[in-house]
Amino acid sequence: MSGRLSRRWPLWGALVFVLVGFLAVGATRTDGPSTPEERASGIEARIACPVCQGESVLESRNTASESIRNRVGELVDEGDLTDDEIIGVIESSYGGRILLVPRASGFDALVWALPVAALICAVSALALTFRRWKREAAAEGDPTDEDRALVAAALASEDDAPPAERDR
């Protein structure tokens, strides 16, 4: 059984590799916007409505968002700036609160760094704990004759007990 498995593992490995590869490409590949409207929508989806909670200017119907959409549309049509630069133009007027996705630099980087730091700390703490448990278990060594006698006595007393008591 194990021989058959070991003969097949390269096949399974290749299958997993192909699957993961397709998933990675499918999840990360973008064709990019095909029209200026699509590009503007992509930018608008990254800008927060200045008077709503958790809504982008793409979704919001209020006046402030509409004005920002107009401005983004103009800048896209001019074609001189990248997406990030256009968002920077809007940010220069409204401040960082206008960014729906915080930047990965400066103080905002904490938003990204803190969860990663917490994960690293948690994994490290777990690893250290498991290692300590393993060391403690190893330090106890193999069971002595005394331990074996104790276990045997306990099992024997259990066997001698009446069935009703054992089932309890």
Next chain:
Amino acid sequence: MVGQRRVAPFVALAVAAVVAGLFVVFAGSTPSTDETAETPLMDRPAPEAVGQLGDGATFDLARRKGDWVVINFFQSSCIPCQQEHPDLQEFVAQQAALPDGAKFYTVVYDDDRANVEAFFSQEGGDWPVVYDEDGSIAVAFGVSKVPETWIIDPDGVVRGRVISRVSADYLGAQLQRLREGR
């Protein structure tokens, strides 16, 4: 087990210190109720602002350099805008009496020209009104609610921003303080 007992108080102490630190930071922070709101534009050149005046002429903020300029974002149906209107009239009259008085402009925010004209003819106010048809001036200044009042110095640099209703006394005092600080 003994090691755990040794470490636990220190971990608890560290967590308590962090919580206490956060408490101090949050309790000591100033609530955002200041009349002058923070803006990335403060002490920087005012953004491009071009619109159409009520008489059809073009308004270009860049061409107003040399004067203190106060611009007020306004909507005729906004209650605080209506409430501050008498104060703005008083402020404009005060500035007109000064040799270097500020030039005052209303920038219309998402409103019909007819409504604005009706408001001014009823409530008074003879200063220039700028129509920001596409909202570009509002976006350039990061305005999302009205009223808002901005102070721009003779070099074209943003020196003040007041969100919500403003009084003539406050605006006059702010402007005077800024003049003296130059």
